[in-house]
Amino acid sequence: MLVPQSMPALASVPAEPAADQVLTWTAGNSTEAYTTAPAQAVAGPTTIVFENSEATGNTTDMSHTLTFDRSTPGYNHDVDVNILAYPDDGSNGRHTAEVTLTPGKYRYFCAIPGHPLMVGEFTVTDDGDDTTPPTVTAAVSGPQNPDGHYLGQATVTVTAADAQSGVASVEYELDDTGFKPYTAPVVVSAIGDHTVQYRATDHDGNVSPTGSKGFRVVERPEDTTPPTVTAAVTGEQDADGNYLDTARVTVTATDAESGVKTVEYQLDGGTWTPYQAPVDVNTPGMHMLHYRATDQAGNVSPEGMAHFTVVEQDSVPPVVTAAVSGTQDANGNYVDKATVAVTATDAGSGVASVEYQLDGGAWTAYTAPIEVATNGAHSVAYRATDAAGNVSAVGTATFTVVPSDGDSTPPTVSGWLTGNQNARWEFVDRATLNATATDAGGIRSIEYALDGGPWTPYTAPVVITAAGTHTVKVRATDNAGNIAPELSGTFTIVKTTAKQLRPAHQPLH
Structure with a gap:
């Protein structure tokens, strides 16, 4: 809890303390x-x-x-x-x-x-008697040779604990020279065999048994070889090798002779910093981490470098839109050509690619506005992908291109029914609706309506099997938007009888 400096004191000093x-x-x-x-x-x-x-x-x-x-x-x-x-x-x-x-x-x-x-x-x-002495241990550290002897110096660290009255003092004795207060780790650099004895006393006067550590300090051999130092970058990556949210850099140094003394790193040209644990980098952008190590003899390794890029985790796809432009006639058709411009944005990892698909063809990389000059109805599908791999929903732009000389002539449309008929000209079991249309400027669509239903795109012959009397209409629209006069007809379907059947071709009028 942070306390503002203007906060008043909680209590003033009394004339006499109330507790013992x-x-x-x-x-x-x-x-x-x-x-x-x-x-x-x-x-x-x-x-x-x-x-x-x-x-x-x-x-x-x-x-x-x-x-x-x-x-x-x-x-x-x-x-x-x-x-x-x-x-x-x-x-x-x-x-x-x-x-x-x-x-x-x-x-x-x-x-x-x-x-x-x-x-x-x-x-x-507790305010009771403590008869249990402290526990005390010692550890010797420093660079060692293969025989376990300490090179140049050894450091002795003494640790004491007491669960009751607490540790009052810690003492050590080096090579029988008399006990002294222990206040910090003891560095021993004299060459030869050594013994450190140690003990602790708690606040009730209980003294621990005296512990002992023996070790040997030997001459440090001449060392002219710098340490070997490497770095590894880890973390979750995207398809481009960028690290998502965080990159962790682990630096490892070894020295076979005098031993590693220090390891340092420098991030993005900053100050050299002692390396003590893996470095987590979570700032988006490109980064360079330099690293080096120094051994006990003062040899410094060549600087190593680790280069990597951090990007923010992105699960939102890009936003992509399309706009169609060009000269239009009174029916909204584009005269001679239409131009489709696709725009994509992404607030997270950024847009990586944009693609389009013209009239159901192959997906193609979008690099510039698309010009469509072929007469007829067209559709352009489009999508975008961001740097994190998120793909937008597919959008579609539809439009019609007509020639510049204009077109006010509707298409020519034909429609007819085929199937087997009986002597009463009724279709037996089924009738098939066929349709076709022609126009110099191109056909946009052929449609049919059955029994007063909605207009439906005609793409292939339509088989009608329901028994009873039916009405059917057919129409066509050209690329200029002209609609042909409707054709219509009435027919009846009955179920199979034993009477003689004959093939039929019944045109619509």
Whole structure:
């Protein structure tokens, strides 16, 4: 929780603390750590004191908070402390709060923006006797030769823990020279065999058994060979090899002689940065990551480069439209030619391709407006694909091209019925409707209507089998939009009889 600097202090310091146990935190000019903070406490009523004043080193009137964490798993969340203090806050930067602590760990931090490193924890134990000593371990690290000896130097790290009263102190002894307080990892560079002994004491005075680590430091051989360093880029990719949303770069370095000391990387010409974990790059665009490694002897590898492109995940297809242009006659037909312009846009990964299909032909890449000069009815289908592979729905533009000399003459249309008829000129079982039309400017369509129904495109002979009397009409339209006079006829279909049948050809009039 971020606390505004204008927030009033939660409590003023009383004349006398109300609890037997007093825990004090202080802060100064640093934004990276409290000046002082407790590490241990016992359960029970406690006075919390937080001072951020000139007396504790704050000479800039900087605000800090003492805020107890009430959400992170693994810590006690039963105490609500959120104190804002600064030297001129009306209480001279010193404030208190009365709380009751329970056994466990509490985490605290400064909630002022820009102070994320001001964080810590303290352990609370039961107010009972602790007879269990701390546990303490040690680890030796550093570059080693094949025999396991340390090259040039070894670093000893001691770790201690105590679940009850907490660790009060840690000590170490190097090569029987006497125990000393352990405050940081111990670097041993003297050539030869060494022994480090270590122990810890808790707040109730229990001392751990003394542990021991033996190791050998040997001369570091002369090393003139730089490390070998490589990088691998991973992540989900599209068909063009671009990384969707995020690309992860993993850098690996090895050195067979003195060992790798540092690995660094530089992204898009920025500053060189220590490499500690795979680098996730999620900014859309092209990227270049340089990398290098240095060994313990100071040899630096040649710079390597990893080039890749990140694009945003895109599941939305492009938007594509078409417009037909040209000179039109009174019927809306295009005279001599029509031009079809297709436009596609994509707000995500961008348009990769546009295609069109003229009059049911093959799909063709669209690179410029399409000119159609053939007389007759036409259709242009169109679609677009974006860089993520999403394909738009197919759109269609339909139009008719007519010659420039004009055409007011309707087409000539013919229609007739065929089938077997009986002596009463009735069609037996079925009748077949046939139609054809001609026009100098081309036929746009032939249509028929059966028994007063809708006009239906005629594309092939139509077989009629329903018994009874029927009416049928036929018409044709040319490419200029002229419609021929309708032809019509009436006929009857009956079911098969034993009477003699004869073939029939019955024209419509």
